[in-house]
Amino acid sequence: MKVEIDNLSKSWDGVIGADSITLDIADGDLVAFLGPSGCGKTTTLLMVAGIYKPTEGTISFDGRVVNEVSPKDRGIGMVFQSYALYPHMSVFGNISYPLRLQKLDKGDIKQRVQKVADMMGIGDLLDRKIAQLSGGQQQRVSLGRALVKEPQLLLFDEPLSNLDARLRLTMRGEIKRLQKDLGITSIYVTHDQVEAMTMADKIAVMSKGILQAYDVPEALYDRPKTLFVAGFVGNPPMNFFDVEISRANGEFRAKNQTIDLVIPPDRAEKAAAAKGQVTMGLRPEDVNLTGDSSAATEGHTIAGMVEVVEPLGREDLVGVKIGDIEMRVLVDKTRGVKIGDNIDLAVDTSKIQLFDPETEQSLLWA
Amino acid sequence: MTTTEIAPPLRPVGRLPKTREKMGRRFAYGFLILSITPILIGYTWLVVATLSFRTEGLLPRNAEGGIGGFTLRNWDFVTDSAIWNAMLNSLLIAVAMVIGVGIASTAGGYALSRMKFAGRKGFLSMTLVLHAFKAEMLLIAIFFVLRFLGDIPIIGDYIGFNSVGGVALVMIALELPLGIWLMKGFFDNLPWDMERAALIDGASRFRVWWQIMLPQVRPGLAALSLFTFIAGWNAYLVPFTFTIGTKVANMPVFLNQLISDTAPTNWNQVAAVGLFQMIPLLIFFIFTQELLLNIYAGGSKGT
Numbered sequence: 001m002k003v004e005i006d007n008l009s010k011s012w013d014g015v016i017g018a019d020s021i022t023l024d025i026a027d028g029d030l031v032a033f034l035g036p037s038g039c040g041k042t043t044t045l046l047m048v049a050g051i052y053k054p055t056e057g058t059i060s061f062d063g064r065v066v067n068e069v070s071p072k073d074r075g076i077g078m079v080f081q082s083y084a085l086y087p088h089m090s091v092f093g094n095i096s097y098p099l100r101l102q103k104l105d106k107g108d109i110k111q112r113v114q115k116v117a118d119m120m121g122i123g124d125l126l127d128r129k130i131a132q133l134s135g136g137q138q139q140r141v142s143l144g145r146a147l148v149k150e151p152q153l154l155l156f157d158e159p160l161s162n163l164d165a166r167l168r169l170t171m172r173g174e175i176k177r178l179q180k181d182l183g184i185t186s187i188y189v190t191h192d193q194v195e196a197m198t199m200a201d202k203i204a205v206m207s208k209g210i211l212q213a214y215d216v217p218e219a220l221y222d223r224p225k226t227l228f229v230a231g232f233v234g235n236p237p238m239n240f241f242d243v244e245i246s247r248a249n250g251e252f253r254a255k256n257q258t259i260d261l262v263i264p265p266d267r268a269e270k271a272a273a274a275k276g277q278v279t280m281g282l283r284p285e286d287v288n289l290t291g292d293s294s295a296a297t298e299g300h301t302i303a304g305m306v307e308v309v310e311p312l313g314r315e316d317l318v319g320v321k322i323g324d325i326e327m328r329v330l331v332d333k334t335r336g337v338k339i340g341d342n343i344d345l346a347v348d349t350s351k352i353q354l355f356d357p358e359t360e361q362s363l364l365w366a
Numbered sequence: 367m368t369t370t371e372i373a374p375p376l377r378p379v380g381r382l383p384k385t386r387e388k389m390g391r392r393f394a395y396g397f398l399i400l401s402i403t404p405i406l407i408g409y410t411w412l413v414v415a416t417l418s419f420r421t422e423g424l425l426p427r428n429a430e431g432g433i434g435g436f437t438l439r440n441w442d443f444v445t446d447s448a449i450w451n452a453m454l455n456s457l458l459i460a461v462a463m464v465i466g467v468g469i470a471s472t473a474g475g476y477a478l479s480r481m482k483f484a485g486r487k488g489f490l491s492m493t494l495v496l497h498a499f500k501a502e503m504l505l506i507a508i509f510f511v512l513r514f515l516g517d518i519p520i521i522g523d524y525i526g527f528n529s530v531g532g533v534a535l536v537m538i539a540l541e542l543p544l545g546i547w548l549m550k551g552f553f554d555n556l557p558w559d560m561e562r563a564a565l566i567d568g569a570s571r572f573r574v575w576w577q578i579m580l581p582q583v584r585p586g587l588a589a590l591s592l593f594t595f596i597a598g599w600n601a602y603l604v605p606f607t608f609t610i611g612t613k614v615a616n617m618p619v620f621l622n623q624l625i626s627d628t629a630p631t632n633w634n635q636v637a638a639v640g641l642f643q644m645i646p647l648l649i650f651f652i653f654t655q656e657l658l659l660n661i662y663a664g665g666s667k668g669t
Contacts, residue, residue: 051562072568084559088581101568145567157559 001062001075001152001185002027003048008057010043017043019209020057025202030179030186032200034193034232040209041189042157048187049155050074061153072101074153077146081158083138085130091117091141092126098149112148119178120144136167143175147182154179154186160195172199193233197221205229227360230281230353236317238281239327242357245271245278253299254280254352258323262299264350271354271363278363281353284317284330289337290344300349302327306341320345416440416638440638448612449639452620455530456643459605459616460598462534467545467594468587470538475549476575480561490550497543505607508536512608530614533605537598545590552586553579588657599647617643 003025010017018040033041046052050071099109117123120140160168197217205212213229224230243254252268308319354363418426419435428435516526525531564578602618
């Protein structure tokens with residue numbers, strides 16, 4: 001089902017929850033609403049579900065405006081972070097509840113519940129009480145309950161946040177596979193950018209009730225349109241520096257007291273035309289120790305001192321003090337970097353991002 | 367059940383000498399026994415008195431003043447239909463209150479907890495203020511209300527002045543502020559998501575309340591029902607004020623009628639009637655003890 005959200009706003013007595021959200025969701029896509037808590041993603045989701053009434057704007061399903069349609073008539077299924085199961089019913093009672101409300105034939109209900117439960121891998125738990133299940137099993141029941149009425153649209157409200165890390169990984173894959181197999185259009189609310197990046201066809205990044213960006217994951221990562229998106233998408237997060245772009249001897253340079261880097265002209269030209277003072281963004285993986293690449297020369301390196309080393313297993317996340325700025329860098333663990341080391345960092349300047357420090361808009365992709 | 371599964375807190379081994387631990391326990395038990403002694407003595411007297419000719423302290427005395435004088439004379443009233451009528455009235459008032467307060471409190475508590483409507487805040491603070499008023503202050507006003515209700519054709523005889531229904535109605539109204547606040551508290555603790563899930567699953571708002579939310583507040587409703595039942599069973603002031611004669615008297619009023627201003631009162635008989643009035647409650651408590659402990663301990667049963 002195609003979902004169109006047009007200029008959607010929600011406010012309570014002057015407190016704005018969502019502000020003029022506009023986005024389209026293509027049939028069969030999984031779209032993630034990504035943002036920190038309180039950014040309006042759940043508010044928007046609940047408006048799509050019909051729980052909240054929009055203050056302004058419209059929501060359309062397949063071209064039909066559904067603002068006034070009650071939740072039960074919207075053909076949606078929803079999975080909650082808290083699972084929101086009915087604790088006084090058995091697993092069967094929970095999954096069959098939507099069907100029982102539709103007053104379907106008993107045999108029919110039994111068959112459909114069994115089918116969904118088998119698909120979720122909980123087919124043998126139907127007689128159990130909810131309290132007897134583990135968190136992962138409860139979330140499967142919740143998913144089964146959402147799927148059993150064969151919804152046109154699936155809504156997920158941080159469904160994996162209450163699960164432990166390993167289970168989260170498994171469920172992440174399962175939900176994605178299930179969603180693709182069934183081809184159900186889905187909205188997936190999360191504050192975890194890894195979840196959003198791995199699962200979504202498109203990501204809507206939100207902050208303070210405003211839609212910051214809506215694009216495919218790679219585009220958000222490689223071509224962030226705002227400072228917020230650049231800082232929020234990607235783990236570990238991007239490093240930011242205030243620099244001045246200047247042109248000398250046919251070269252563009254980004255400078256401040258401690259940094260002096262040569263910037264490729266294709267990126268620098270756009271920025272220099274607009275501004276002298278800019279915010280430069282550098283991803284931790286685009287910086288490396290010199291020696292890793294022989295191309296490290298003057299204008300491509302930054303000198304600093306190691307302050308923190310966090311082993312991540314495959315790599316070390318190293319906090320480097322450069323002047324009075326701290327920068328996070330991913331370093332191969334075989335380099336054996338230690339706290340207090342003075343190191344030179346080689347920067348892949350072809351990947352830098354440049355932002356207007358006042359409007360926080362990208363100077364490259366606006 | 368949660369209460370039985372919770373492990374006792376670990377005591378640091380060897381820190382507290384065994385004798386001191388024993389002393390502490392003895393002291394605690396001693397204190398508890400001391401504090402309940404007056405109550406136990408009171409109940410002992412009650413039982414002894416109902417079975418004896420007369421008493422002196424805790425000792426039963428016969429007509430000649432010697433110890434003894436066992437008699438069942440004080441229990442003669444059980445053959446009198448008036449007491450059974452009073453008991454039935456007590457039961458009717460208590461049951462009507464449990465039903466009335468239960469329905470109104472769960473519905474009202476849910477609405478106040480979950481719905482937005484004009485005057486909600488004012489209503490909430492008003493109910494709290496109302497609860498602070500003593501029922502005695504309202505007696506005269508209520509009398510006029512009951513007189514008015516009594517004039518309504520057909521149903522007037524059942525809910526007006528000097529009727530069990532009227533008494534129950536007044537008692538329900540007086541109990542509602544507490545009941546509504548209590549149930550609102552229980553509903554406040556329930557997650558919104560469960561309700562939203564049910565709405566999306568296709569339930570109407572009423573069905574959500576009835577099928578999803580109500581089962582979650584059952585322990586609270588059980589506690590409220592119990593309080594209400596006891597309040598109704600022991601009600602004295604309202605039935606005494608709004609009933610005349612023995613036809614609609616409940617147990618406490620019947621008990622009061624035994625104490626006469628003109629003739630000497632047979633206190634042993636009064637004690638017997640008092641004990642008789644307690645019997646249903648005692649049986650009730652014995653059977654629901656475990657459930658009650660759960661409610662008081664955890665607020666919810668099982669899970």
